[in-house]
Amino acid sequence: MRKRQVLKAVALVVTALTATQSIADGNTFKIGLILPMTGQQASTGRQIEAAAKLYMAQNGDTVAGKKIHLIIKDDTTIPDVSKRLAQELVVNDKVDVLAGFGITPSALATAPIATQSKTPMVVMAAATSSITQASPYIVRTSFTLAQAAVAMGDWAPKNGMKKVVTLVSDYGPGIDAEKYFVERLLFNGGQVAESLRVPMRNPDFAPFLQKVRDLKPDALFVFVPSGAGAAVMKQFLERGMDKAGIKLIGTGDVTDDDQLNDMGDGALHVVTSHHYSASHPSATNKKFVEAFQKANKGMRPNFMAVGGYDGMRVIYEALKASKGQGGGDALLAAMKGQIFESPRGPMFIDSQTRDIVQNIYLRKVQRQDGQLYNVEFDVIKDVKDPGKTK
């Protein structure tokens, strides 16, 4: 018995030494994945971690002769922590790429580290337009709120919603969503009854929704970050706002696939604009959703998962293109201009802006096979970030 234990211990030490050896001898390619695994945006961390692991399971952990080492760090949804973790990952772990970033303030806080260390930083979630301008080493695989909101600003006034109240989270992505939605709404002959902003941290939607009820607009346009949509939907319905004839519209963050199926029939017919729906009808997406659910006890992938999955692909392809050599500038150059079919549809990394160009879909919540989905009914193709042309 003792002998067996000693042998086991020896085996463990040998394995540990071999692992350290392979990290030290330059055969390893390290990805530092900084995510909110706890705190307000924990669902984003959970989705992206699952997607990154799925990508590796499907595509192997050796690329161009290098062993991929994924180091996941929890920034607890606090930007200062994201920055400190990035610093440690670059200095101590010598990561080749930084990735993740669940919220805009985390991405912005980390940008200077990417610039100083010339480390490519793949933003998989955060979605304020200005992020890619914060460092020349940033590449984005998520979306921008401006990109998504413009489509709704065109659709709503042409579909009977002229008088609109906007309700957004009071920080980068919310302010972008409000600005670009309102701009298009006014251009299309609509009017803004009121623009409301709720705190990003621990918002209480009740007083704001009461105000919306009193204003009786045709529609309420909402942006809240992934994970907060169910609370908005619940309070909207509890106040009978749908019965009062107010339509709920927004970017697809509010009918997030991570929560949608639990929102109940009250969510039916809500129209949103976004870049990804789990029910996107393509063979690539069907395969992705099936594999994701199989690997994660039935969890449905949301738009955050897709940002993570495609971000891993961008990193893998860049490493291949550099023939395993890596190096910040070579990797960055190989990330620019990548074009491929994502589960969301075709996507492209604009080499000028390093931002994503993709389709934006109009979707309506419907039941399919007994479950609630954002069912796409129209598409605006190859949308660039409107926030870059100004």
Ligand code: PHB
């Ligand atoms: C962001 O902080 O940039 C962010 C977070 C969640 C979203 C969209 C944007 O759903």
